[in-house]
Amino acid sequence: MPSRDNAVTRERLLEMMTAYKSTYLLRAAIELKVFDALANGPCDPDDVAAILRTDPRATRVLLRALAATGLLEVSGEQFTLAPGAAELLVTTSPGYGGGVVKVAASDHEWDAMRDLAEVVRRGGTLLGTGAEAPGFDYWVDFAEHLTFATKPGAEWVAELLGPWAGGREGLTVLDVGCGHGLFGFTLLGRHPGARGWCLDWPNVLEVAARHADRLGVADRVAHLPGDAFEAPLGGPYDVVLLGNVLFQFSQRRATELLRRLAGVLKPGGRVVIVSFTTGDRPPAEDHHAHLLGLLMLGWTAGGEMHSPTAYRKMLATAGLGATEAHERPGFPLRVITGERP
Ligand SMILES: C[S@@+](CC[C@H](N)C(=O)[O-])C[C@H]1O[C@@H](n2cnc3c(N)ncnc32)[C@H](O)[C@@H]1O
Known part of the structure; x- marks a missing residue:
């Protein structure tokens, strides 16, 4: 019998089903350089939109989602970086890790996982040549x-x-x-x-x-x-x-x-x-x-x-x-x- 902690629950399933939204939220925030925009202190969505040249309403939706996932903090309409974000997500930091999305959250990986069921049916890659061949970008x-x-x-x-x-x-x-x-x-x-x-x-x-x-x-x-x-x-x-x-x-x-x-x-x-x-x-x-x-x-x-x-x-x-x-x-x-x- 699985222990209560290991049990399959609706919450765990929902977390797995929606994990891709967090992935794409992170990708978008890194691409737009949202964390750079907040590196010098609190900003409201209009300030961030002006820095990033993005749409103000859409920026507000994005910033709130980032606060919901814990990458930003918010007080009233003022958004700030969550602890750790300055080191890992601001591009000028020596410990910047945002580039890793190009690997761990890349389209290459997404495309490979999309057809997993078919890969399992067939017993291996659907690609003619794969990761062990030259030219695998x-x-x-x-x-x-x-x-x-x-x-x-x-x-x-x-x-x-x-x-x-x-x-x-x-x-x-x-x-x-x-x-x-x-x-x-x-x-x-x-x-x-x-x-x-x-x-x-x-x-x-x-x-x-x-x-x-x-x-x-x-x-x-x-x-x-x-x-x-x-x-x-x-x-x-x-x-x-x-x-x-x-x-x-x-x-x-x-x-x-x-x-x-x-x-x-x-x-x-x-x-x-x-x-x-x-x-x-x-x-x-x-x-x-x-x-x-x-x-x-x-x-x-x-x-x-x-x-x-x-x-x-x-x-x-x-x-x-x-x-x-x-x-x-x-x-x-x-x-x-x-x-x-
Ligand atoms: C996961 S990366 C490893 C890179 C590094 N060694 C590391 O541990 O982080 C695998 C590397 O193997 C190379 N590779 C794959 N098949 C190869 C082959 N048949 N001959 C030479 N290199 C190959 C890939 O181009 C890639 O750079």
């Missing part, structure tokens, strides 16, 4: 805007590898499906003598190059454009990073890729898988990962979320021993490593 936006887990995840991986990586002379790092490249660049930032190679599709690598410039590591980074299953890999490397890549593939394909990558590791080198995972714990504890799994169903031929146990098995099958799995309470990513004997 979503990955350019993903590389540009990052997610909330990217920077803390990259710092964590660099910390985990810290003492070991520091002991490897002239550390070499291959980041496969690098996207933005931050996992590799953060490691390079901690080890001044290290060099990095970024593998991804050419249009994504253009974005990674801008991040490398911004982070001051561009002179130590080279590009390997192309398909991870076929592109020449160079090497050998001390570290091969695989951030959120393997869940785009079936376990069989992921193991095939791991075998290929194991072949370019130096003796004692490590493959480092950073990933959302599911399967080893109750689904509610991996809520985001399970929802991401639906996207992989809609976007790929055989992709799905794998468990840390499955990753350790895949690494072992690829000939990589001494596997270890790491997690941090409350953090959605897990890190699984395997070492070449």
Whole structure:
């Protein structure tokens, strides 16, 4: 029997049915820069409409809905930013996170989820080619805007590898499906003598190059454009990073890729898988990962979320021993490593 807290209620169903309205409200407010308009203090709807050049009546409706969802506060007709909004939603803030809507609340994702029932009937993607093929524009936006887990995840991986990586002379790092490249660049930032190679599709690598410039590591980074299953890999490397890549593939394909990558590791080198995972714990504890799994169903031929146990098995099958799995309470990513004997 479900506990009372887990029971399906009308309220919970209504929340799920209407969640998309909150998503679109947030998207519109970010697009219009409503939070910038309120950054300098309280305003009434007419003031906001004048700043944004929007319709005053429609602006009043929008601002009240934003207050209803807790992104703004209101007293009389004066609207102000709710706590946290100045840091996360004002574009000039160093912690600005509004760009993530271009990923997490994007038309790409919306379109993928729209036909979920048909995807389940057919057993996979309705797209001819999907997320694992070149020219999938979503990955350019993903590389540009990052997610909330990217920077803390990259710092964590660099910390985990810290003492070991520091002991490897002239550390070499291959980041496969690098996207933005931050996992590799953060490691390079901690080890001044290290060099990095970024593998991804050419249009994504253009974005990674801008991040490398911004982070001051561009002179130590080279590009390997192309398909991870076929592109020449160079090497050998001390570290091969695989951030959120393997869940785009079936376990069989992921193991095939791991075998290929194991072949370019130096003796004692490590493959480092950073990933959302599911399967080893109750689904509610991996809520985001399970929802991401639906996207992989809609976007790929055989992709799905794998468990840390499955990753350790895949690494072992690829000939990589001494596997270890790491997690941090409350953090959605897990890190699984395997070492070449
Ligand atoms: C979810 S993103 C991961 C980006 C970054 N590593 C991270 O963890 O945030 C997946 C990346 O894999 C790349 N990718 C997908 N299939 C690929 C393939 N067959 N060859 C090379 N890159 C691929 C995509 O272009 C995308 O940048």
